[in-house]
Amino acid sequence: MEKFKVGITGGIGSGKSTVCRLFAQWNVTIIDADAISHELTGPGGKAITVIRAAFGSQSINAEGGMDRAYMRQLAFDDAGARHQLQAIIHPLISQEMASKTASATGDYVIYDIPLLVESINKYKDFLDVICVVDCEVSEQLLRVKSRSGLSDEAIRNIIKAQASREQRLAVANEVIFNGSGVTHEQLEQRAFELHQKWLLSARKLAGAG
Structure with a gap:
């Protein structure tokens, strides 16, 4: 429906x-795009392998998630890197949002x-x-x-x-x-x-x- x-x-x-x-x-039903993004870029998240390949091992923290401080600074300094990161994460967020929408039970x-x-x-x-x-x-x-x-x-x-x-x-x-x-x-x-x-x-x- x-x-x-x-x-x-x-x-x-x-x-x-x-x-x-x-x-x-x-x-x-509230679907939080930021929470989905944190899940995707956290330890074991679906985006981690691609982020490591794109930005190197320095982009991943000791716990196995994305190093947010490093990537935040890189994104501020380099528009190309920011767009590259967005191109990795945004399609995955869209997929998760679609999945959560399909199972939503709120009005x-x-x-x-x-x-x-x-x-x-x-x-x-x-x-x-x-x-x-x-x-x-x-x-x-x-x-x-x-x-x-x-x-x-x-x-x-x-x-x-x-x-x-x-x-x-x-x-x-x-x-x-x-x-x-x-x-x-x-x-x-x-x-x-x-x-x-x-x-x-x-x-x-x-x-x-």
């Missing part, structure tokens, strides 16, 4: 994971995709709705600094490497604002309003199937 599919994205520190946890409590499916906007051509025909969790860049800096201890410069570099706030909002069908001053209750209320809307769409799709 065809499933109603929502993609949720947002910049680092936007609160995307918090929003996805809200939807998970309402019988929605509809939400895909938690950090780099959705950066890969928009891959997802725009697959998803029924694109939802952006939005907040000010200043708020992103505060949140990431408080939880990670990274320097302002390091956080700004991560933000700069992602799609801009404007680029995300330009492709959004729906926006959940989670910026300065938004309470958890307000965030939950906005998420529930969208849940009701998407539930209706999912039921219509199921009825037409």
